[in-house]
Amino acid sequence: MNLQQRIVLLNRLGEYILQDNDNWQAAKQKANFQNSWFTPEFIDLATRNIALAFLQKDKLTGWAQQYNLPTENTAPKNVGIIMAGNIPLVGFHDFLCVFITGHRQTIKPSSKDDVLIKHLVQQLHEWDESTRQLVTFAEMLKGCDAYIATGSNNSARYFDYYFSKYPHIIRRNRTSVALLTGEETPGDLDKLADDVYQYFGLGCRNVTKLYVPEQYDFVALINAFKKYDYLADQHKYKHNYDYMLAVLILNKQFYMSNQSILLAESKELFSPISQLNYEFYNNAAAVKASLTDNADVQCIVGKNHLDFGQAQHPSLTDYADGVDVMKFLREL
Structure with a gap:
């Protein structure tokens, strides 16, 4: 799968999120049932922000050009992602970074937020079978070439220990x-x-x-x-x-x-x-x-900082903890 094909798929995923599809509505309801902090209002806020700020074709294309992503990733690595679960789809940006760069990824979602990400990845699988080789889920991450892990200050100490021998990004409380x-x-x-x-x-x-x-x-x-x-x-x-x-x-x-x-x-x-x-x-x-x-x-x-009301509307280049994930992935 080349870069343009990945962008087209991601743009289609954004369109899917904005549609009133019965399966998508059912997934959002299930996510709310599983985690009552994920109210319908805030699930819709998170997913709409993702669709409009992350998954527009022109934004994805410009983002890829900014990092000079090649048409083909001829030496893809397997990146393990440990996702947080504090707000709906908080780990989506990590998934997006790995996917658009053409690397493979193995995701360990949070038990508090596994419904939405699994549903959206399943949509990609249904649209293009080759994505099954690019995105998988696991309860334990082993044998990956690099790791991106988000958690508390306490869990970050364990991540630092377990992943110290591999290229990694470890995030803490902020x-x-x-x-x-x-x-x-x-x-x-x-x-x-x-x-x-x-x-x-x-x-x-x-x-x-x-x-x-x-x-x-x-x-x-x-x-x-x-x-x-x-x-x-x-x-x-x-x-x-x-x-x-x-x-x-x-x-x-x-x-x-x-x-x-x-x-x-x-x-x-x-x-x-x-x-x-x-x-x-x-x-x-x-x-x-x-x-x-x-x-x-x-x-x-x-004033002279981030505008009021924009804290929960990050752009593609607003990286958590200020660590450029795309740069990290390009250098693997």
């Missing part, structure tokens, strides 16, 4: 932050709510901490966030909210809330589900410098 000036418009704050709440805040691109100027007035922000009050109807999210509220009260810690999120002052970048940390600053330049070199930060949202 999160995102927003740097506010106090001059944000209502529209900015409305979009910031998307960066915070989408996928219940479970993604590495979700904003889990705000940096705000001293004397910042939180009223407009809290009101803007009310658009997501309905998430409190999800029992798992509400359970986390109630638990964190109890912790804050027992610790006699000051907090603010709009009934769907808890704002608490903290120096921690990572916040629990349903809580958003904030920290005051008096020197924006110093904050920017500390965040730019911080290995725990995936995205910085704000």
